[in-house]
Amino acid sequence: MAVLRLARRLRAERADDSLSDGQFAVLAILSVHGPHALGALAERERVTAPSMNRTVNCLESAGYVRREADEDDARRVRILLTDAGIDLVAETVRRRDAWLDAVLDSLPEADREAVARAVPLLEVIAAR
Amino acid sequence: MAVLRLARRLRAERADDSLSDGQFAVLAILSVHGPHALGALAERERVTAPSMNRTVNCLESAGYVRREADEDDARRVRILLTDAGIDLVAETVRRRDAWLDAVLDSLPEADREAVARAVPLLEVIAAR
DNA sequence: TATTGTTATACTCTATAACTATA
């Protein structure tokens, strides 16, 4: 329950309220893992290709991603962040970090260490 | 990121795939905090009254909640879990616990303790 | 013939506005 509640709180801290969670998730993937084909994005987010196509269209209209032709296979497209997309991700990370920093600063040092020790374990659990 | 990912993984462990996250959240509230008026449910979940009304209608049709007239104020309704709703919450909790138990069992004792120490801190952080 | 991306269409969830009944 604590994890579900905190996730909800974190999602509220974003840099552009006009974008949905799913749209942000795509920007985050592109930021961390680099350019993707449409199908690869759909698979990572576990949505259908048409659904991801719509999400990418929205992000493209907003100027946060662009499509490039794939050099080797003309059927495929490369979807990548624009400069505006890179900035938006950085700003959102900055806001979340700022919020978390403020909360963590209010905790005693021992509690901060306890949280820090648990984070890699949560990563392991989520990966299962 | 770890929290967001784990929350997503946990939401996947449910006892009835035909119900949405929002519908489950209402069952969880009724289970933990008892019967609620429609407006109180809407406020807790931060959705509008019409939206919550629809959610409650779905849960009522599915047989998981029922409406009772409020004794003191004829405008209000009491929304509460049916026996089937109580069972569904218990089964979902059981499944999530079983999944978490299996994952935690694979960790060394020191890691389990580290996770246990962090949980109340995540509660505190999420409450901010 | 299979694969990648796209378009067409429908369904779910949420929202705002308007309505009913009680206080």
Place this chain on the structure above:
DNA sequence: TATAGTTATAGAGTATAACAATA
């Protein structure tokens, strides 16, 4: 007149089915 709940209608987001281009 204000409040609690409901109904009517519209806007996102996702899904399946069908289509176009390429391998």
